[in-house]
Amino acid sequence: MISKFPTDFLWGGAVAANQCEGAYNEDGKGLSVQDVMPHGIRGEITEAPTEDNLKLKGIDFYHRYKEDIALFAEMGFKVFRTSIAWSRIFPNGDDCTPNEKGLEFYDALFDECLKYGIQPLVTLSHYEPPLQLAKKYNGWLDRRTISFFERFAETVFKRYKDKVKYWLTFNEINAILKAPFMCGAILTDKEQLSESQLYTAMHHQLVASASVTKMCHEIIPDAMIGCMILGVTVYPLTPSPDDMIKTMLRDRETYQFAHIHARGEYPGYLLRYFKKNNIKVNITDKDKEILKNTVDFISFSYYSSICESADDKAERTGGNLSKGFVNPYLKASDWGWQIDPKGLRYTLTKLYDLYSLPLFIVENGLGAEDVLIEGPNGEKTVNDDYRIDYLNSHLVELEKAIDDGIPVMGYTSWGCIDIISASTAEMRKRYGYIYVDRNDDGKGTFNRYKKKSFEWYKNVIKTNGESLKR
Numbered sequence: 001m002i003s004k005f006p007t008d009f010l011w012g013g014a015v016a017a018n019q020c021e022g023a024y025n026e027d028g029k030g031l032s033v034q035d036v037m038p039h040g041i042r043g044e045i046t047e048a049p050t051e052d053n054l055k056l057k058g059i060d061f062y063h064r065y066k067e068d069i070a071l072f073a074e075m076g077f078k079v080f081r082t083s084i085a086w087s088r089i090f091p092n093g094d095d096c097t098p099n100e101k102g103l104e105f106y107d108a109l110f111d112e113c114l115k116y117g118i119q120p121l122v123t124l125s126h127y128e129p130p131l132q133l134a135k136k137y138n139g140w141l142d143r144r145t146i147s148f149f150e151r152f153a154e155t156v157f158k159r160y161k162d163k164v165k166y167w168l169t170f171n172e173i174n175a176i177l178k179a180p181f182m183c184g185a186i187l188t189d190k191e192q193l194s195e196s197q198l199y200t201a202m203h204h205q206l207v208a209s210a211s212v213t214k215m216c217h218e219i220i221p222d223a224m225i226g227c228m229i230l231g232v233t234v235y236p237l238t239p240s241p242d243d244m245i246k247t248m249l250r251d252r253e254t255y256q257f258a259h260i261h262a263r264g265e266y267p268g269y270l271l272r273y274f275k276k277n278n279i280k281v282n283i284t285d286k287d288k289e290i291l292k293n294t295v296d297f298i299s300f301s302y303y304s305s306i307c308e309s310a311d312d313k314a315e316r317t318g319g320n321l322s323k324g325f326v327n328p329y330l331k332a333s334d335w336g337w338q339i340d341p342k343g344l345r346y347t348l349t350k351l352y353d354l355y356s357l358p359l360f361i362v363e364n365g366l367g368a369e370d371v372l373i374e375g376p377n378g379e380k381t382v383n384d385d386y387r388i389d390y391l392n393s394h395l396v397e398l399e400k401a402i403d404d405g406i407p408v409m410g411y412t413s414w415g416c417i418d419i420i421s422a423s424t425a426e427m428r429k430r431y432g433y434i435y436v437d438r439n440d441d442g443k444g445t446f447n448r449y450k451k452k453s454f455e456w457y458k459n460v461i462k463t464n465g466e467s468l469k470r
């Protein structure tokens, strides 16, 4: 018996409503910011949805979820992470009554999961705020958005309290500082936004996150609710103390969010940063009281690590919403994200050493251009050994953290089925154990095909990690 994974370890996979459901205007759903972002984060925002926006149809999960959940069950999933599209429930964000058809869809989706013994893990806000909130209030810049979000959370907590026992508030809540429109429905150009405005929007989301944490504990006492952080793992490019300090400062962009959710207050270094840079954020006494409602666990996404240096001339590379310097010891994915399994163990250790809360990896995976081939028995498949290697190596490092005594609740690999990528809105950047026949030109049958990694992951789950190659 080698495996160190606990017997109740929550193995599964993750998606987000806007990256898979499609049905962008069906059954009363309102537009979300994603419906006018045809080319991802760096693309233009269109006046109205355009044909070239793959997310309008996604992978048609809205109509095919039963087939997909059955495939997840075949792999043995214990948990399935997805989000509730806010604009399916409150089409404009500030509506007084919810859209019943939207509520019915998620009732059916969660029932389908539970039919197979799969626990839903639900993200309340995953980069898909209602577009109307942007147009009418300039999104999270306006404090009234807190109450709109509280109404949304209260509605779904009460509706699904017997079906959903694991909740996350905001997906990668730290990303609002990098992508204010996608994360905060803020129409003002990022370059025009003052730091006071950006941190004010961040503050409103933090208050909303703590407020719904309190609400979840009251409405669903046997549920667990966590924050979700974009895990940016940063190494100094050289042992120069200047690079080390630069790394420490860069780390704070991530850890300040975990700090606030875990300790219930702003860290001194962030308040000092506000003061030093004349950043005005209205943190009321009532806000401070609300912030004290801390989370039950910390969840995060982990894909890669980056280097930081005090010397700006070094060569930079990509990462999940984060640019860093190239680490000469690491290989990169086709999208320039540096592959670093040990960085996952380092991040788990650092988070637990700092906050002593249970942890949950809710995103980890390799985006790659997969090639569909004819399998040995005539079926269509993908030989994604590269994805198996990536996932296997990360799970082996995760196991070492568990062996150190770190309580990790579960692991939902990102994009358990091919979906539309968030940063570039591409279909060709595939993450799934299941190939979806849809391409960047929008063409395809939408058929699903099991990749080689499907059987691999099914066996990992069946053996509770025993089958991993160490």
Ligand code: BGP
Residues within 6 Å of the ligand: 016, 019, 171, 172, 230, 301, 320, 321, 363, 367, 414, 420, 421, 422, 423, 424, 429
């Ligand atoms: C994270 C998001 C996910 C997912 C992932 C992969 O930031 O939480 O929604 O998209 O990144 O990134 P991408 O889809 O850009 O490859």
